[in-house]
Amino acid sequence: MSLNIDQIAEAFCSHRFAETYPYMADEIKWNIVGREELVGREAVIDQCNQSAKYLETVSTTITKLKIYHAETRVVVEGAAQFQDQENQTSSVASCDIFQFLDGRLVEITSYNVEE
Structure with missing residues (x-):
């Protein structure tokens, strides 16, 4: 099953990174x-x-995931x-911008703010 670009971005932001690997361009950039x-x-x-290794050590609750x-x-x-x-908790707000070319993920720009 192939993913569309919205599904690729959603998988990445939901920490299901491995699902996105087949779609990454060789020269991908992640800022x-x-x-x-x-x-x-x-x-x-x-x-x-x-x-992913870090996320295995914590309990994660995604409280917002809006896709544009x-x-x-x-x-x-x-x-x-x-x-x-x-039982220490932390919160992160993020905005990730994904750029695709011919269905391949070529660039990610991530903004993260710990709250």
């Missing part, structure tokens, strides 16, 4: 604003795998709460 820019499929997948679509771009407005093993 995590204020933190780092990753270039290349391998670097992006490595970061996703690190995030415009031609070859998808914007996802999200929010999530995380609870660690010591």
